[in-house]
Amino acid sequence: MTEDQYEYIKQYSHTAQIANTLRLSRYFLTSILIVCLYIFCIYQIYFHTETSIFNIWFIGTEIIVSLFWLVSTVYFKPGQYQLTAAHRWLQLQCFIVGCLIASGIYILFYHLPQINLHFEQIHALTLSALLLIVSQSFSLTYLTQKLNYFCLTFLPSIVPYLFAQFIFIGESNHLFSLAINFGLIVILLCATTSYRINNRLSSAYARNKLLTKHAEQQVEWADDLCKQLQNEISHSKDIEQQLQLNNQLLEQKVRERTFDIEQMNKNLENQQENLILAHEIAGLRPWDWNIKDRKIWLTNHKHEKLIRDSKQHRIQLQSMIHPDDLDHFKNTMKTHLRGETDRYEVNYRIQNTSGKWSWVHDIGRVVERDSTNNKALRMVGIRRDIQKERLSQERIKLAASVLEQAAEGIFILDDELCYIDVNPYYEKLTGFKSQQILGKHLFDITANNKSQQRSAHYSVIKQLMNMNEFDGELTEKFLSGKELTLWMHINAITDEDHKVTHYIGIVSDLTERKLQEQRLSYLENYDTLTDLPNRFYYNFQLHKLLVTQRDSQLAIIRLNIDRFRPLNEYLSHNGGDELLRQVAQRLRLTNADALFMAHLNGDDFAIVHEISRIRPSIQGHCERIRKAFSQPFNIANQEHLITISMGVAFYPEHGRQLDYLNNCAEQALTEAKTLGGNTTRYYSSENTALLEQGIFLERDLRKAIQNNELMVYYQPKINFHDKNVCGFEALVRWNHPEKGIISPALFIPLAEQTSLISDIGRIVIQQTAKQIKQWQELGFNNICVSVNIVAQQLRRGQLLEVLDDAIQKNQISGSNLELEITESSLLENSDEIKNTLNEIKQRNIHISLDDFGTGYSSLSYLADFPIDILKIDRSFVSKIGQDKQTAIISAMIAMGKAMGMTVVAEGIETEQQMQYLQDLNCDIAQGYLFSKPLPEQEATQYLEQNTQSATYSY
CATH class of the missing domain: 3.20.20.450 (EAL domain)
Known part of the structure; x- marks a missing residue:
């Protein structure tokens, strides 16, 4: 490390120590305020004796420490103070706080025991030691960024204890003195260690900052090198542009020389493209056979020109031609090569790349022969794909066959709706020959004497004019005498301008189908045994009555033959059926004015009457039915007397829903059967209550078995x-x-x-x-x-x-x-x-x-x-x-x-x-x-x- 770096680290550490101590001193001052307040409160609570010196010390300490805190907070803000002033201020602050702590220890340890008899020596030792230990612990925590700050607080604080050991040797507690001395020494050692740690951290931060500056400087140097490199690249590009300019001048001269050649080539290419396009549109593939040199030039399906050996081409061609067409192809080719025909022309099938057979039309001519022996030397030709044409022809033939053999009537109309063609089945439907139909209007062959038919015909024509199609059912009476129910579908055929040119119609005969539907409807809705409506039709009609006659009053009568089962077994199956038929007939005779009557199943019948003042009462109806059944029935030459049970429900009194009314009538019938039969019962809500009681009892009984x-x-x-x-x-x-x-x-x-x-x-x-x-x-x-x-x-x-x-x-x-x-x-x-x-x-x-x-x-x-x-x-x-x-x-x-x-x-x-x-x-x-x-x-x-x-x- 250089001397400059060492000085920088030292200065940085010094600055950081002062800044951190300024920031932490606020917490230290706050801690001193709290400790002094705590000791003052303890003394006031436990000893109650007022002492002016102690009060003055507490108030003065709190004021001075608060002022220190305020000045450190307001004046010494980060980045707004001088380093020397901050250092002097911290030294002064630490020394004065140490003196305040020392004076507090003195007052607690020497003065208060003399003026307050209750404040014993042990109390003085405890509170003074508390003040000393706690304050020095906080100074150890917050003031060890620099050791002199800690010492300025620590040394004045321990002066009273040191003097006490030498002045009051006989009166002092030696064990307490030894403990305090040891604790103070430990605090001093801890402060030294903490200072060293903080100093090392500051040095590490300084080194990191130096490394950061060095890295930034390296980055700046790298940026300078990049700029130099960029300048070199720009210079290289200038040289390259000069070279490109020279090349462009050279290329311009070359283009000028080749322009005429390109123009000639373009003209040739255009002519060739026109020829290729003509071949593509016509589906032509030209070929040129040089018989003398045994070479053939031909065009494949991609319109690419190929050259093949004649022998190779012949072998490949024979493998591609359909076996049925191969002999015809060979014979035709040989005949023309010998000069027996003016032109070679043949149709045959070849196998394409997908494996399917496709029809082609091959045509050619010998254009050069040997003058001595008349042998063919060169032959040219064109092969054309005619697969679509063949398919179109086959479809036309198939369409004609379908038109002739279809089991539906088919006709074609012109734009004026006049017949221009009909198939045989349409002739059969109408009863007219095609000569009698062609040229006539669409409905000229039908009877139009009724206004209903004329209206239907007008509706068909109007729909055709507006929508270009018609699809619907018509009942027509032809002038030939035939009357049929038809389903007619007519579509308009338009040209490229969407103008209607023709109409195509398909006619189906629905007459037999309608009869079948009527028979099926009867089988579905009526009981074949009694010829009465069945349960399904009964529910449908009753629902219809409930919807359409909401203001009417109806009576639903459910009727059942008493003891029908044993009687049916006695009479055998045929006898039972005969009995049901006679019962149904007797019900018809006695209920001629009923709205509806049905045979639901077995021996169960239903009758629906409308209730009104002009009609007999329901009681009268039921009595009339009972009297009718008092007469015996003759079954297999034997007379049998039967009785019936009837249940009656009323609409809307007993309900407005179909199922609910039926249930009410069934409940009344069940009650009549329970009473032994041969009676009539009317539905009441009490019956429903008894039924519900039975249902609930059954439900609870099932739960009882489970539980x-x-x-x-x-x-x-x-x-x-x-x-x-x-x-x-x-x-x-x-x-x-x-x-x-x-x-x-x-x-x-x-x-x-x-x-x-x-x-x-x-x-x-x-x-x-x-x-x-x-x-x-x-x-x-x-x-x-x-x-x-x-x-x-x-x-x-x-x-x-x-x-x-x-x-x-x-x-x-x-x-x-x-x-x-x-x-x-x-x-x-x-x-x-x-x-x-x-x-x-x-x-x-x-x-x-x-x-x-x-x-x-x-x-x-x-x-x-x-x-x-x-x-x-x-x-x-x-x-x-x-x-x-x-x-x-x-x-x-x-x-x-x-x-x-x-x-x-x-x-x-x-x-x-x-x-x-x-x-x-x-x-x-x-x-x-x-x-x-x-x-x-x-x-x-x-x-x-x-x-x-x-x-x-x-």
Whole structure:
């Protein structure tokens, strides 16, 4: 490092130290203000004794330090002060602050303990040490940019402590003095170290600045060199421009010499381009065959001239020509070369580069022959591509063929709409020959005696004139006598000036199609059996009536034949169809003034009447229909009396929407059918409420099955012989989260109408098997629990799987289960049900015939089905005491005993009933006399209280 650089670094460090100290001294002064305020507040809070010297010191210190801060902030702004003045100011400031701290230490350490007895020596030591240590810590932080600033603050501050150690040797605390001395020495060492670090940082900043200046100077030198280089380049360009000028003069002389030559070449090129253009437009490819030298000049598809050897060209040409045209080509060429023809001309196909065949027309002539032997020496010619011409000719022929053979009528008109050509099919459609049509106007061959036809013809002509086309359906009666429904499409043909020259028309015969559409419309909208509108057409017409007759009052009657299904099975299929036809005919006769009548499906009919004062009432209509049906129907030479049920809904009273009105009428019809038929019911809102209640109940029941809300109660069965509990009947209950326990009478009938009864049966069997297992674990091994089964569970085919799953899962015996089946469950599918019951018996499960005596064929069931237990219905038990009922019960018990069955009597509520049944040797009793149905826990308690070691076994 040079001496100048060293001096620069030294000066820069000195300047930076002063500037940084000025900036940091503000923080130092602020810290001193806070420390003095803090000590003053501590003294005032804890010792309360007023001392003027201490107050004067605090106020003076705060004022002096604040003035120092203000002067440093306002006067010594960055870049606005002299370095020497700032240095002197900082020295003065540091020294005075050190003296103020020393005076504060003196007052705290010497003066206050003498005037305030409560202010002890330890307090003086603490506060004075706090003032010294904290102030010197801040000076160590902010004033070590230069060591003399720190010393000017540090040395005056420690004077009171130093003097105290020598003056008050006996009274001073030596340990405190040693600690303070050590701390002051450490602070001094830290200040020295901090100064050195700051000094090194300032030197590093100075060196960096020197390096930056040096780099900038190097950049300036590089810019100067670039400028010099640019001057050299400019000089080189001047020389280059002089050379270019000389070259341009030379080139100008050359151009002048070659201009005439270029003009001659241009003329030749123009002539050649004209020739090439003529060849391109005409599609000509010239060729020149020098037979003597065996060379041929020709032009390819890119109009490039090529020279080939004759032999090579002949081989290539023979490979390109279509095999079917090759012999013709050779013969024609040989004939001309021999001089037998004046000109060579032939058409043949060649294979182009894409592999497709293209027609060409080749024409040529021998222009030079040997005078001695007449051999050809030179031959020239032109080959032309005629593929488009051939295609155009073929299209013309094809168009003519299509015109002749098309299965559509086609005609061509001139610009005056007069026929100039027609095809044979159009002749066939119109019934005229072409000679009778040509030259006539478009509609001169049709009848125009009706104003409607004349208007239609005028509309067609007007549309052709305005839009140059027509496309539409016309019903025409030709003068030949033919009357047809036609679809006519006419288009105008224009020239380059968009002027109409011709019209082309295509005519299709829609007559048969219209007939087919009418037949399809009938099949789509009418029932072929009754010849009445079907459901689709009924909804369409009813919707149309509701839209067009909004101010009218309508009645929708839904009619259904009572017990049609068994009657249809009896009459067979043909007989049932004949009955529906006669019903439809009778409805037509009795409802001649109805707006609409339809056969919806099966035996379901609908009638729509308009309600008005001049017409009979709807009650009168319904009564008239009922009277008409009081007469018998003759089917297959047999008379049959049938009854009908009718449901009526009114528009707009019961609704304005199609679907809603139909639903209202259906609900009324359902109510009529529910009442046994042969009646008429009118829709009311109460019906809707009952229906909605059923819908909501079904929805809640489905949720109940998913949420395990169904519970099983158990009603005990008592052995007549020993009065012990021998079993239970499982009865399902619904614990609704909002409505509480719901009776089975409310939800079981609804479940039987849906598939929910099977799900409920599965739940009851599973819970019952689980409860049997729990009772067996308590020691009740011979308890048998009966479960009610309905017909749907037997027919769905899942009952055996449910039983097997319950038995295997709970490890119980089939003898612990009993299935109660009602007589109505055995009415249909007797063979299938019998097989299912036999499968159940193979699992040792008991089968009980429930509600015995209330069904249809009880005696046949006892003989045909594997029944173990006969259960007398509560309706018989409740009438014990009446002679006839007593005789029936006695006969039932005797019959059951004779067939080896166990007899159970349910619904016992009095001691008299119990005694009577016991006298008849009935086996098992059940009823409220013993217990109502109990939940699981209460049933277990009842079992424990009413069971001895002996139990009844089936």
